[in-house]
Amino acid sequence: MTDVDFNMMPVNEARSRVWHARREAVRDVVLTRDLRLSVHVSMQALEADWRALEASPATSLHQSFDWCAAWATTHASQLLLVRGTIDRKTVFILPLELVRGRFFRTARFIGSPHSNINTGLFAADFDPLTREQLASTLIAELTTKLSRVADIVTLEKLPFDWRGVSHPLASLPAVRNQNSSFQLPLLDSFEATLAQLNAKRRRKKFRVSEKRLEALGGYEHVVATTLDERRQMLDLFFEQKAIRFKALGLPNVFQDCETLAFFHALAAVGPTGDGQPLELHAIRLRGKHEGRIVAVAGLSRKGDHVICQFGSIDDDIAADASPGELLFYLMIRKFNAEGVSLFDFGIGDQAYKRSWCTVETVQRDIVLPLTLNGRLAAWVHQLAVRLKAEIKKNKRAYAFLQRLRQRRQATGGALTGAVDDD
Incomplete structure (x- = not known):
């Protein structure tokens, strides 16, 4: 799937898309009526459903209950656990946390700075009638439920094709992450x-x-x-x-x-x-x-x-x-x-990984602005990803940036990053 530019979508447009989709086909009406989203702040309340969903081989271990619990107990960020249900059955969980920056409030995958590949958690038998309809419903529902606490939702490092499965959210607007991950099939x-x-x-x-x-x-x-x-x-x-x-x-x-x-x-x-x-x-x-x-x-x-x-x-x-x-x-x-079956060297392009790996997995960032401020945040995210990708191609510029980050860190600047420096 080709990369899609960010969709700076205001609330009214998101809702109108859902209304338009409802009018197009009866089956889309059924999905919209049956799919319910709720937001939770307690992992324990969702543990049984969470552990059942994470059993799927298509689910990244970075969205496992134990991984997210370890992060939640060592960080003070507020949890925003988005659960999707159909007929009271949990069909997906997006385990998010709220991060308050200087200018923007971001809902992102729990522990995203140290994750290598993210998928969210989806039931193996979850088969939305149309992915476009699922995307529109998700945009509208997240806007309604999260816009009071977050400006933007970012689902980073998400492969649209992973282990032979196309991701249910592949229709959402996305940009290619500046890094790929690398794997060796065993x-x-x-x-x-x-x-x-x-x-x-x-x-x-x-x-x-x-x-x-x-x-x-x-x-x-x-x-x-x-x-x-x-x-x-x-x-x-x-x-x-x-x-x-x-x-x-x-x-x-x-x-x-x-x-x-x-x-x-x-x-x-x-x-x-x-x-x-x-x-x-x-x-x-x-x-x-x-x-x-x-x-x-x-x-x-x-x-x-x-x-x-x-x-x-x-x-x-x-x-x-x-x-x-x-x-x-x-x-x-x-x-x-x-x-x-699969030995994964994680995210980041390094020579030793390429020497071992035969598979390069493209990862994408889904960015959903929820507020007017979020539209600016989405533009900033898109620009940052593209700048990082260009800087990585320029060894001199990349070395200068790393030295600058080290000086900031030495003077007390808060810096976090993926296991492979991005």
């Missing part, structure tokens, strides 16, 4: 998976890494199994990443207290029925440097989908062994053997 065997890439080169790099680590006394691939181990490994990641960001002159998107608390809350959840919100993997040395961890990765697993949320390395020891690359090799091999 096939019947690890050999078949590597065959999608340059298998010979991959195996050679693996052998070189192993040889260099063996010269230091060897290594082991470890997975944190207890809460204490997960906490210790997570703290080590924060420490390694801070050093790395400083060395590169980049802002540290993990440094604020709320972000630290959020990831610790995720780590405390532990394994669930179909995965784990945050699983910590590492390369730990033996021999002379016994116990030294030289690479850390944080993964989230939901069913047969694994997302790499973050990673770090220790530059002081064995950097020439590429421990980060080695850890990816070992994790992918492990998950391949466990029946995982």
Whole structure:
């Protein structure tokens, strides 16, 4: 689907669209009459329906109950949980939070700054008669129910085509996000998976890494199994990443207290029925440097989908062994053997991701202005996305922007961002 310019839609126009749609066909009248939207502020009140909807493989783990609960308990933002029902059956939930900026009030996906891919939650059997009608109804209903508290609704990092399913909201006005996400399908065997890439080169790099680590006394691939181990490994990641960001002159998107608390809350959840919100993997040395961890990765697993949320390395020891690359090799091999179908490197275009991935997923931002001020906010969002996309193409301009963000952060400016800096 081609990108659509933002629709700066006032309230009256949104409502007139719904009225026009009602007149076009009886089936559209049925959908409008039966579909009801309500807004809730308590996650617990929706937990049963929420967990039932999140079971769908088409639902991102970033909209799972545990992920959103961890964010909600560590942040003070107001929740705006939009539930859609037909005949009292919950057919979708849009888990939003209200963020008050200097000029605009934005309702966005919960935890959006640290999510890699968003979908909302939709029933597997939800089949609206026309997507255009669903879009018009949603615009009008959100305008009616949220315009007193929010100027704009932003549904960011949303793929319109995900795992063979076209998104129910694909008819809403959207702009392409400045970043794509990158995935590697895991096939019947690890050999078949590597065959999608340059298998010979991959195996050679693996052998070189192993040889260099063996010269230091060897290594082991470890997975944190207890809460204490997960906490210790997570703290080590924060420490390694801070050093790395400083060395590169980049802002540290993990440094604020709320972000630290959020990831610790995720780590405390532990394994669930179909995965784990945050699983910590590492390369730990033996021999002379016994116990030294030289690479850390944080993964989230939901069913047969694994997302790499973050990673770090220790530059002081064995950097020439590429421990980060080695850890990816070992994790992918492990998950391949466990029946995982998709290893997701997350959002952000980086060379190591392209070297591993055969799939690039385009993501889009749906932006719905609810007020006159929201129309200005939508224009600002559109302009910002396009500017970011252009800046990323210019290495010199991108480096200057990163230095500017780092200086702002050093002087106390509030900065948050996705796991891969946007």
